[in-house]
Amino acid sequence: MLLKNFSFRRIAFLTTVTLLVTFLTLPLIAIVWRALPLQAEGWLSDRTFDALRLSLSTATIAAALAIVLGTPVAYALAREDFFGKPLVDALIDVPMVLPPAVAGLALLMTFGRRGLLGPALANLGIELPFTTGAVVLAQTFVAAPFYVRAAKAGFAGVDRGLEQTSALLGVSDARTFWRITLPLAAPSLFGGALMTWARALGEFGATIMFAGNFQGRTQTMPLAIYLGLETNLDSALALSVILIGVSFGTLALVRWVAPKGLGLG
């Protein structure tokens, strides 16, 4: 019995699990350990507070944009057949694999002063780079695909027969969407929105390229952490702990709340 319990398979499994889990969690523990003895100034500095406020608002707007623009696209990808659908489907994924720095440069080449659309926008009095709007744009660019993916899977998972049954009961397509499709896909939409929000909150590369690093305007938490490494480590540590907390909270919500269907029976 004892020999069986400590078979090679079991030992190999326990060793690798221990190694990997330690490798993944030790850095987080290190940050929290360093941050705990921090004085109030570290937690409540202007820079920390500005970055927190800016990050929460921009990530929320980015997630909202992803929901507004992404929901119809996700529904169409899941339900409709249209010309170029495979291409659209593939293009949606591009930002997920594109290095964020490339994404930032790409946005600059598009909306920048000498970018593709820059002069036209300038004529309209709109200048995007190095503004809070640029932060939102960079976050949306990088994070929206997470929502579209999740929402598409959610819509595809709703039995078509339910929608057909609804139609035969005399209910219009729009009302069917609101009463059947949307509530049943809601857990996936919610999970996708949460992941998008978390990804937007952590966005660094594209933001620093396209929006710069100005406190209160474009300096989100990841940027403040980066800058803090040179100027104010306490502030960086505090922000990191907050982001770690948000990450774990998001994962917990996605894992525990979303599958329960948001209390939808």
Place this chain on the structure above:
Amino acid sequence: MLELAIRKRIGEFTLALALTTPKNQIVALFGPSGAGKSITLAAIAGFVTPDAGRIVAGDHILFDSTQRINLAPQHRRIGLVKQNLALFPHLTVAQNIAYGLWRAPATAQRARVEHLARLMRLEGLVTRYPAQLSGGQQQRVALARALAPQPGLLLLDEPFSALDAPTRAQLRGELLGLQRELQIPMVFVTHDLGEAYFLADQLAVIDAGKILQADAPGKVLSQPDCLPVARALGVKNILPGEIVARTDAGCRVRIGAAVIGAPTCAFAPGTRVYACIRAERVMLLRADRAGQSSDENALDGEIVRQVNDGMTATLDFRATTQRLAPTQDYDLQIELPVYIYERLNLARQRAWTVSLRRNAIHLIRRDDETTDRLA
């Protein structure tokens, strides 16, 4: 009344069927998987648009390719109960039933839900969610929901296939009672012959996108039109033969080495036919009674094989001299209830005389094409 005449090509498959049913009848579309039953329902419901044709329910034209009428499913006034029921999982029983009543005032909705819940014996369950119900209860909710907006036609797509046998039998009975009470025409799809026979006023046998025969179930069962129908309806003994004589009283058919008396038929002597004999219509004669009736085609022989599933015994019988199917090792398949099997001591007693009563024999024309298919 339902009038159906549609044609639809889907890849290699062509659906081409016409069916007219009298008022308020239950029509069963019976056939193997892939025969086109479900596409037919989808066409009636409006989920599939036929290439050409006409679908009329009562005085309501649902589809007419020449008049360019093609009503949206929303306007067809059709109730549907799907195989998987398609209950809305996030809505309660009451909300499910009331789903199609959303235009009606709240009080009218409540009254209708209450009425249907009582009719379908769902009182006390209306606040539950579908997942909290038994299969039979879910079935009743699906039926109540489909009936709530008072549709002109009810479609049922293998509605009982997911249920256990006792529940299925009970719900079949309830459905029949409901149909007689509400006087609503129904079309239901099944590949269960017993279900089709029990429920249907009209049994339409479908195969490869065509209606092979549509008639009263008893008629289809005892007098299949053609070889595929006989096969689909489970006729075990389909024996090739030839008419040798015809009189007003009946005709005589040569089958293998035997000449058998059959009912009157329209076929001239020399016509090649199939003799269809249902396995449960072959009678075993007790030795002391054999040969007493001149009306019976009596064959002596022995039982060469038997299978017993606990309810029905299936026997393979081989005639001693009057072989009907000389190429096989047996001539007739016989089915009888197990209690008779036991009472006759069939497990031991192998030598028997069987009787083919004239009216148990149904003749269908045999042409060369079908001969080839049988061979």
